[in-house]
Amino acid sequence: MRTASPAPLCPVAAEAGTPVPRLRPVPVPEEVSGRGFRLSFTLPGDFRSPFVGRTVVAAALAAHGLGRYVWPATHVVHEMVAVGARISPGRELYVSLRQREDGVRFLVWDQHARHDRPHVAALCEARRRRALWLLAAVVDDWGGEWGSGAAELPHCGNKSWVMLPR
Numbered sequence: 001m002r003t004a005s006p007a008p009l010c011p012v013a014a015e016a017g018t019p020v021p022r023l024r025p026v027p028v029p030e031e032v033s034g035r036g037f038r039l040s041f042t043l044p045g046d047f048r049s050p051f052v053g054r055t056v057v058a059a060a061l062a063a064h065g066l067g068r069y070v071w072p073a074t075h076v077v078h079e080m081v082a083v084g085a086r087i088s089p090g091r092e093l094y095v096s097l098r099q100r101e102d103g104v105r106f107l108v109w110d111q112h113a114r115h116d117r118p119h120v121a122a123l124c125e126a127r128r129r130r131a132l133w134l135l136a137a138v139v140d141d142w143g144g145e146w147g148s149g150a151a152e153l154p155h156c157g158n159k160s161w162v163m164l165p166r
Contacts, residue, residue, distance in 0.1 A: 045089045050081045050085070057074060066099065069104050102166055109157055147161055
């Protein structure tokens with residue numbers, strides 16, 4: 001039995017069919033590099049994508065000797081992907097994880113179109129920020145920073161980012 005998907009966060013988003021996520025195996029390096037690592041992948045705007053995202057990120061961090069980041073990282077990725085999937089259902093989400101000298105940086109880019117009317121854009125942004133309250137609490141607890149904003153032209157959509165310090 002198929003259940004109805006939750007309503008999108010955006011006040012003007014149209015209902016879209018939800019694609020089935022396709023899982024691909026995550027390669028595990030034979031040797032852990034001391035130079036840090038980069039991980040990027042895409043997920044469908046689907047209610048199952050947060051689980052896939054946090055599973056991939058947890059495995060990658062553990063494989064690269066960054067196990068201490070697994071708890072906050074899985075919460076961060078889960079929240080950003082969940083909100084991205086709700087605000088732009090059925091569209092792909094780009095997830096990026098980068099180890100830096102000063103910590104670990106996460107980025108989730110969704111393809112939510114810009115709004116022409118300022119009051120609708122403000123309402124949409126307020127709903128996005130309110131939906132990320134758990135992310136804000138986890139990042140604050142770890143002494144990190146986070147933000148969200150429109151993607152730079154020529155791209156459309158929104159980028160949410162988190163930086164967790166060393």
